[in-house]
Amino acid sequence: MPDLIQMQAIDKSFPGVRALRSVDFTLRAGEVHALMGENGAGKSTLMKILSGVYQPDAGTILVDGKAQSIGGPRAAQALGIAIIHQELMLMRDLTVAQNIFIGRERRNMFGVLDEAWLNASAEAIFAQMKVKIDPRARVADLSVAQAQMVEIAKALSYKSRALIMDEPTAALNAKEVSELFAIVARLRGEGVGVVYISHRMDEIRQISDRVTVMRDGALVGTVAAADTPIEKIISMMVGREISDAPPIVPNLAGAPKALEVRNLSRGRAVRDVSFDLQRGEILGFAGLMGAGRTELARLIFGADRPDGGSISVAGKPATIASPADAVRLGIGYLSEDRKHLGLALGMDVRANIGLTAMARFSDSFGRIDEAALGRVAQDYIAQLAIRTPSDAQEVRLLSGGNQQKVVIAKWLLRDCDILIFDEPTRGIDVGAKAEIYTLIQGLAAAGKSIIVISSELPEVLRLSHRIAVMCEGRLTGILPAQAAQEHIMALATQRETTAGAAA
Amino acid sequence: MTSQDAAEKPKSKDLSGAGQKLLAFASLIALIVAFSLLSENFRTVTNMMNILQATSVIGLLAVSATIVIITGGIDLSVGTAMTFTAVTAGMLLTWLGLPIAVGVIGAILMGALTGLASGAFITKMRIPPFIATLGMMLVLKGLSLILTGTKPIYFNDSPGFTSIAQGSVIGALLPAFPVPNGVLILFIVAAAVAYILNRTVLGRYTYALGSNEEAARLSGVNVDAWKMAIYALAGAVTGIAGVVLAARLNSAQPALGQGYELEAIAAVVIGGTSLAGGRGTILGTLIGALIMSVMTNGLRILSVAPEWQIVATGAIIIGAVYADSLRKK
Incomplete structure (x- = not known):
């Protein structure tokens, strides 16, 4: 048959x-x-x-x-x-x-x-x-x-x-x-x-x-x-080969804590999560789809309200009730869905970079200082090697990798010290990926604290100084850089054994 | 992730617009009682008939708009499409001298055709409903003016045509209730459309498209064909409105029509139909249309300046939708 x-x-x-x-x-x-x-x-x-x-x-x-x-x-x-x-x-x-x-x-x-x-x-x-x-x-x-x-x-x-x-x-x-x-x-x-x-x-x-x-x-x-x-x-x-060089993990002993998360919870999506992030560190978040990583990021960024738990930024207890609070505290969130949530696609590069920092580039009548904004945009275009004919190019005409760089520029302009990257290379081709990686590593070396959420294990392994693994809303472990993939996968699929406990 | 969110969300009990309908109905009764207490001229049978007569055309247009809005679309062309069908009736009856039945059926078919055209622009050319029907609104307005040379067509050669709206079949049987035929037509059409929406495949897909078009497509529903059929049905109802309007005015007025679409949409919204699609009832729309005409009529009888009547109508729309959003919290 x-x-x-x-x-x-x-x-x-x-x-x-x-x-x-x-x-x-x-x-x-x-x-x-x-x-x-x-x-x-x-x-x-x-x-x-x-x-x-x-x-x-x-x-x-x-x-x-x-x-x-x-x-x-x-x-x-x-x-x-x-x-x-x-x-x-x-x-x-x-x-x-x-x-x-x-x-x-x-x-x-x-x-x-x-x-x-x-x-x-x-x-x-x-x-x-x-x-x-x-x-x-x-x-x-x-x-x-x-x-x-x-x-x-x-x-x-x-x-x-x-x-x-x-x-x-x-x-x-x-x-x-x-x-x-x-x-x-x-x-x-x-x-x-x-x-x-x-x-x-x-x-x-x-x-x-x-x-x-x-x-x-x-x-x-x-x-x-x-x-x-x-x-x-x-x-x-x-089983895929990782051709890229492993990250050079800096010695972060004695580096100040940029972010301390304690017992953060929201329904079943995020359950009792605690971790620290140091200045200059890249903390990777691995896990399967639906593990609660994006939900955790949204709690830290104030996009959702937690049921319980606390967050300290730079050693001081912080109340983050809205994204505006998070931004004031220097936390930037680069959404996995940058086309819908990160960029105004029909506007030019300059306007996008300045979008969240308009207060700084306008006078008390609300008039925009285009010249100053243009200078800043030019700086970032050079600094991040954004490939665009000019700062007046519409963002929708850029490639995925360059769009992502525009988002990064936007948050750098807001002086963010903590940057949360959610699937930073989704939809970006291999060449541009390497550039984004170099950029993220450069930001960390310059003293920014970085969280990278990625569903691609090679990406997590390539970037992370430490690797946090989540499963079903729980943080199931934090592993050192270059942990074995099998070890990560085991933590990422570690379901609760007590049946019915989740109900 | 999203599915987990949905799992955690406390389930909001929604009675599929029943609450809103009740609210709208209570508001209608309250308005009628209030105006009746304020003015004895309001609470006469003649005035009630006036209110119903005034509701017939806008009510029919609102029924047409409801059908489209339940699919999650919008039809901005109902006002000028109505005029275009009235002009069609005028050409058939006055210019060509054809029998009244031919003029009526021709107008209704023309309405269906305009709906079909909007539906084709939306499905086959992938133009958003707002834009497609905005275009249709202007095209039909222009065509009405061109065909008539901007002059009204009168139905003086078709005696009996006016009785379609102005006569009263019910009045002949029950002299105490001289309900004009236009109103009778509104109620019959409303009942028929309500039946179609609730009991037939066409109606089922109307709600399905508004609720989750992609899911309907993946279930094997020929979404494009059904959507065109739905717009054609709405167009046919618009054509009936055109006939009633022409009969009431004993003429096809080519310059009339624009602005009716917004009144119709307002009635739909007051009646609890969601502009997001998937939800809505004809009964609610009828109540919504009645609220609007009771307001207009009552304020006029109380000698409120027409300018303020417009303001009041706007306030009602905002108030009705706000009440609905409060109820849903």
């Missing part, structure tokens, strides 16, 4: 990125096949191709041994392939049943809906799943776990033979996870092939039959879950 699904030599490029390189993947009926890899390895892209969201540039997909082209979500559904996306794709204002059958409502010749059939059918699916959810409830009123169950019910309603789950447990607590696993196990028993994307080693061991690891858009290998040690899988995930 042929495999349920065979993907052969799939290629996919997006502008500027080669997302998939000749990837092979097979799914058998009645197996749970885990798909693993670091963020950006290409897992989600591969599965979006299988579910018709993207079209491959090259390669073939066989379903039951027959070549198929999957032109869109509807074609995938017709072949019995359903996907549960990482971000829940539900219509919050519609009811549970309306969501499940969207696009396939039973209706008469006038388009009048049969609401009773809708609710009864949804009820039947939930009964089969042994889940209690009211089909008439509005999705906006459900918990995330219940919404997840609605997504699964929707997938099942297609009579799916292949079910793709993209990080389905990211928002679930231990009890909900075990309910989900029970459903997955039942589906496997009924002959459904399940692709399971997750970062969590313990889950993979618990439910999967085979594991496929991807890295940098390519297939690393497929192994049987039962007889492959976790260490082996981790080394497959991170």
Whole structure:
């Protein structure tokens, strides 16, 4: 019998990125096949191709041994392939049943809906799943776990033979996870092939039959879950060579403390986090997506309010109730989403650099001293080697690396002594990455204190003087520079063992 | 990360605009009671009929606007599209001398066509609704003026046309309630659209698009085709408004129309429909339209200067949305 699904030599490029390189993947009926890899390895892209969201540039997909082209979500559904996306794709204002059958409502010749059939059918699916959810409830009123169950019910309603789950447990607590696993196990028993994307080693061991690891858009290998040690899988995930020179860790003994964080907490996202940051230090934050690193940065920057804990800046207790407070204290936050949150793309380089320091460049009537601002902008363009024809160039026309430098200039102009970089090189090509690294190291050498949040381990290893690792909102350890990748990964996947404690 | 945030957020109980509708309805009753106490000229049957008559056109436009706004879009062209359909009726009836039924159906079809055009600009050419319908608003205004040579078209050759709005079928049966036909049409259209929104596939997708268009697309819904159909439906309702307006004025006035769209949108908003899309009801919109005409009528009867009536209308819009945001906290 042929495999349920065979993907052969799939290629996919997006502008500027080669997302998939000749990837092979097979799914058998009645197996749970885990798909693993670091963020950006290409897992989600591969599965979006299988579910018709993207079209491959090259390669073939066989379903039951027959070549198929999957032109869109509807074609995938017709072949019995359903996907549960990482971000829940539900219509919050519609009811549970309306969501499940969207696009396939039973209706008469006038388009009048049969609401009773809708609710009864949804009820039947939930009964089969042994889940209690009211089909008439509005999705906006459900918990995330219940919404997840609605997504699964929707997938099942297609009579799916292949079910793709993209990080389905990211928002679930231990009890909900075990309910989900029970459903997955039942589906496997009924002959459904399940692709399971997750970062969590313990889950993979618990439910999967085979594991496929991807890295940098390519297939690393497929192994049987039962007889492959976790260490082996981790080394497959991170196995890339680090060609860059390791950081020279300065002797920071006796350096004053720039930032002291104590017991900082916010809901489940950040739980009891304490650490110190010294003057001149680069502290890397490693962890998987959703580990709480960005949430921690937002607390330090005053973008969110903590439930508890304290922060001291330069040895003095600080109250940070808003980003404006943080900026006054010399803390700058360079968001991972610089296009939306860091830059005014349609404005020129000069205006962007001066944006947060307008008070300094305007008189009491609010008139801007363009000449002075221009001189400062020119200085930074030279100092940070920003490649732009002039300070009057619109920022949207610069490359990603140079845009990032403009953001850095903006914060330097505000005299920030503590800079938090959140994914500083996301979407930046390899050459420009090295430049950003040199820049960050130069800033530290000049006495700035720096936090680098990155999902790319090589980046953390390349930059950090110390490496903090987070998992599920907790700081699971602080390691010295050049710690073993396996060690970091182990801390990053170290879930709480006490079941239900997270609820 | 975002999903975790969502998990932690305390769940806000939202009764899908029911609270806002109740609030709006209570405000309407309060207004009517207040004006009735202040003026005995207000609390006459004739005046009530005046209020209803004044609500018919703007109410129909507001129903049209509601459909589009629930998808998360906006239609700025309803006012001038209404005029364009009235002109269409005028050309068919007065210039070509065709039967009244042809003029009415032609106007409604023309309305649907303008809606379809807006929908095509939005889906096929990827122009944001605000811009696409702003363009349509000006194009249709200009075309109305060009086609008529800027002069009104009168319906004097089509006796009976005016009774579409001014006659009273109900009055013939129940002399005590001379509800004008225009008002009857408003209620029938409102009921039909409410049925479509709540009971048919078209309506389901109207809410689905406003709630999460990407999710609808990934579920295999042909988003572009449905969106065009939704705009066409809204356009057809606009066409009905055009017919009622023409019948009420016994003429198609090409210069009229601009400004109606904002009144219609105001009625929609007062009625609790979210400009963000996904939520809204026709009943709420009707109440919103009535609040606006009761205000205008009541203030006029109390001899408040027209300038102040405009200020009051603006204040009501801001107050209604503020009350809604307070309620949601």
